[in-house]
Amino acid sequence: MSKPTSNKADTKAIQQVAQQQLATGQQQNQEGNTLFNLGLPGLESAQSYYQKLASGDPNALARANAPAVQAITQQTDAAKKNIQQDSPRGGQTNLALQEADINKGAQISNLTTQSYNNAFGSEASLGGQNVSQGNAATNTGINATNSAASQYSNLLNINAEQKAANMGFFGSLFGDAATLGSAYIGRPQS
Numbered sequence: 001m002s003k004p005t006s007n008k009a010d011t012k013a014i015q016q017v018a019q020q021q022l023a024t025g026q027q028q029n030q031e032g033n034t035l036f037n038l039g040l041p042g043l044e045s046a047q048s049y050y051q052k053l054a055s056g057d058p059n060a061l062a063r064a065n066a067p068a069v070q071a072i073t074q075q076t077d078a079a080k081k082n083i084q085q086d087s088p089r090g091g092q093t094n095l096a097l098q099e100a101d102i103n104k105g106a107q108i109s110n111l112t113t114q115s116y117n118n119a120f121g122s123e124a125s126l127g128g129q130n131v132s133q134g135n136a137a138t139n140t141g142i143n144a145t146n147s148a149a150s151q152y153s154n155l156l157n158i159n160a161e162q163k164a165a166n167m168g169f170f171g172s173l174f175g176d177a178a179t180l181g182s183a184y185i186g187r188p189q190s
Contacts, residue, residue, distance in 0.1 A: 014154060017151055020148075021151060024141075028138065028140040032136070032139075036138075053119035054120050054123055065108070065111050069108050079100050080101075083100065
């Protein structure tokens, strides 16, 4: 009967793979936390901004729309200046000026309504790219850690099998020795 061979190279290779997977898992968990922490302040800021718009606060809506309102006002003022320069005084000119102001009011009203309505969808979709990437990296880290745990489990099973085989070898060896010993003792003396 031959003694079972212990393949230490295989055991060492499995151990190295498990250690690499564990290190990868830890690194991915750390990167996931970093990305999440980078994205969180922006997420909180955006959520606060959209909550103010969604509340219907006129001041918040006015601040959000101020640049666009300024552009609309400048366009209307330029159109009214052209009307005054190119049209003779009278009812038709006055009507054109009033229509320019009505158009300006409609554009600003439409802009404010869009800002208010879009705030709900924007607030609902706040996941943030960094937060999503952080979660993905954390999931990768968890998977790598689980894989490392599986490799360590395999390594423990291999070690247990080797010990059992060694114990079987020695048990068989002692059994053979006992058989030989009893055969020698039971042998007739000459």
